[in-house]
Amino acid sequence: MPVDSFKYLPGSIAAYYRNMPVQKLEPVPFTPLAKPLSESRFALVTTAGVTAGDQPPFDQEGERRNPMWGDPTYRHISRDVRQDEIGAWHMHINNRDILEDVDVVLPIHRLLELEAVGAIGSLAPTSYSFMGYQMDNREWREKYAPEVAGLMKDEAVDAVLLTPA
Amino acid sequence: MLAQIFEATGFSTVLVTNMPYWAEKMGTPRTIGVEFPYGHMLGTPGNREMQMAVIREALSLLEDAQKPGVIRELDIEWPQPFDEAKRDWQPAEPSPIVAMMLEQRRKAAQQAHAGGEAGSTQS
Numbered sequence: 523m524p525v526d527s528f529k530y531l532p533g534s535i536a537a538y539y540r541n542m543p544v545q546k547l548e549p550v551p552f553t554p555l556a557k558p559l560s561e562s563r564f565a566l567v568t569t570a571g572v573t574a575g576d577q578p579p580f581d582q583e584g585e586r587r588n589p590m591w592g593d594p595t596y597r598h599i600s601r602d603v604r605q606d607e608i609g610a611w612h613m614h615i616n617n618r619d620i621l622e623d624v625d626v627v628l629p630i631h632r633l634l635e636l637e638a639v640g641a642i643g644s645l646a647p648t649s650y651s652f653m654g655y656q657m658d659n660r661e662w663r664e665k666y667a668p669e670v671a672g673l674m675k676d677e678a679v680d681a682v683l684l685t686p687a
Numbered sequence: 688m689l690a691q692i693f694e695a696t697g698f699s700t701v702l703v704t705n706m707p708y709w710a711e712k713m714g715t716p717r718t719i720g721v722e723f724p725y726g727h728m729l730g731t732p733g734n735r736e737m738q739m740a741v742i743r744e745a746l747s748l749l750e751d752a753q754k755p756g757v758i759r760e761l762d763i764e765w766p767q768p769f770d771e772a773k774r775d776w777q778p779a780e781p782s783p784i785v786a787m788m789l790e791q792r793r794k795a796a797q798q799a800h801a802g803g804e805a806g807s808t809q810s
Contacts, residue, residue, distance in 0.1 A: 525720040525760045527708035530773050539709075550714040551695035552755035559746055562699075567689060570726060589783035613782045615726035616775060623732035632729070632738050642746070652689070655782070659688055667689050671696040681699045683745055684690050685728040686706075 555681060557643070562680040565646040566599075567670070569654030570620060570627040570687035571612030574603045580611040580653040592655035596666055598673075599649045601630055614655050615687055627685050646677040654687045690715050694755075701745045703728045707758050717752050719745050720760035724776035731766060 528536040555562065571580045574597065581593040608624045610617035625631050633645040650670050656662060674682065690700040694716040704710055705728065707720030721728060721741060730737035740763060748759050765772055781789065 525705070525707050525722045527706040527720075529722060529769075530705070530724045530776060539706075544709070544712040546712060547691050547714040550716055550755035551691055552716055553694050553697055553699050554752075555699040555749050559750055562749075567693070569689070586783050589787045612726070613778060613780075614785075616778050617726070619727060619732045625738050626727045626729050626732050629729050629738055629742055632735070632742055635739075636742070636746075655784075662688065663692065667692040668696070670689075671693055671698070674693070674698065675696075679698060681701070681749055682690070682693050683742070684693075684700060684702045686702065686704050687726050687728070 557680060559642050560640055561643045563644045563646050563678055564633055564642055564681050564683060565674050565677070565679045566628050566630060566633065566649035566683050566685075567652070568628045568650075568685045568687065569652040570615070570685065571610055571617075571653035572599060572620060572624060572628055572651040573597050573609040573611060574599050575607045577609070579609060582611060582613055585613060585655070590657050592657065593653050594656060594659075594661040594666060596650050596652045596670060599628060599630065599651050601634065601645050601647055601649070603630060612653055612655070612687055627687060629683075633683075643680070646674065646679050648673065648677060650674075688713065699749055701749050703741060703745055707760060711756075711758060714756060715758075716755045717748050718758040719748060720758055721763065722761075723763075723765050724772045726776055730763075737763065737766075 573579060577597050585592055605624060608621060610620040619626050628649060630649060636642045637644050690702045694700045701717040702710060702715050703719045705721055705723050707718055710718040729741050744761055
């Protein structure tokens with residue numbers, strides 16, 4: 523069964539997305555998995571606008587002042603994070619389910635279970651959370667994504683599971 | 688786009704998305720397509736089995752993919768009536784951009800209405 527990419531969108535927004543021009547990246551980059559899963563270290567990256575503990579929220583006031591702007595910064599999410607420490611600040615989705623169970627977007631606890639049974643090598647100490655409403659992704663491209671790539675290298679990450687929002 | 692940057696920096700990435708249409712257009716290295724509402728790419732809250740099923744597919748795609756651009760669409764049904772799910776993922780308060788567009792649309796309708804009235808008084 524093919525997935526309908528527009529199933530849950532209101533009609534006008536679906537039409538807008540369907541017709542938006544996109545520049546395809548050619549060639550598509552490719553790094554084959556270098557080790558078996560059972561030896562690979564994972565990091566998780568979401569754009570669901572999740573925070574942990576006393577981290578500052580994603581800037582909602584800034585987006586209210588300028589609806590074309592979204593906070594391009596990111597947060598570190600520790601593998602030790604508890605559900606009651608989770609915050610969620612994305613203004614384009616209902617955050618209720620993330621506040622109930624962060625694993626619907628950032629499956630830290632599932633990856634820890636897979637680590638415990640040896641299905642993956644490990645979950646890295648840190649995962650990362652962005653907020654996905656970015657009309658202009660220049661700051662991601664030029665600053666924040668390379669920064670996160672550097673942090674993941676420092677923690678010897680092999681593979682990344684990403685979930686957009 | 689983040690997946691592309693990380694992949695190009697030397698990580699093996701897999702994206703789990705409900706918009707594989709976009710993944711294909713943009714050129715994402717490895718994609719799992721799920722027909723789930725926004726903000727729920729792994730499944731429903733508290734549903735360990737559903738979340739694990741999606742993750743296991745993502746892991747096997749990481750292992751199996753021999754070339755970039757592979758998209759694997761999952762046949763997992765969202766366990767909620769469609770109308771309810773379509774409503775539930777949306778924020779309680781419209782996002783600023785949607786609020787702005789609704790306001791613009793309201794003003795345009797008002798102006799069109801006012802213009803119509805002005806026209807009728809002149810005639």
